Amino acid sequence: MSESSKDPVAMAAARLxxxxxxxxxxxxxxxxxxxxSDMVPRAEVAAMAERLDATIARLRLALAEELRAGEREGE
Known part of the structure; x- marks a missing residue:
């Protein structure tokens, strides 16, 4: 099993x-x-987009923290 397949952040990035x-x-x-009648209301689409943006922002933060931690371990 590769190292990235064990890493929860890498797994989350792959799922996203x-x-x-x-x-x-x-x-x-x-x-x-x-x-x-078949259309999704714009408010629901906007809410979903906001949640996706927030999720991406949290993932980016987690990835940056993981990279910084990895750099500190490598020193």
Missing amino acids: ESAVDRLIATLSRPRPPADE
């Missing part, structure tokens, strides 16, 4: 990248015109 790839693939597929 995978989720973003799935979102891009889903959004890239052609769709028939949606009926107004």
Whole structure:
């Protein structure tokens, strides 16, 4: 088992990248015109985007902390 597969931060980053790839693939597929009743309210989309942004920010912070800790261990 590789070192990155044991690292929870690396695993979280990989899961996030995978989720973003799935979102891009889903959004890239052609769709028939949606009926107004089939559309997701903009407020829900905005809330989901804010949660995703917050998650990415926390992951970036965790990755930066892990990198700094690794650099200190290597000294």
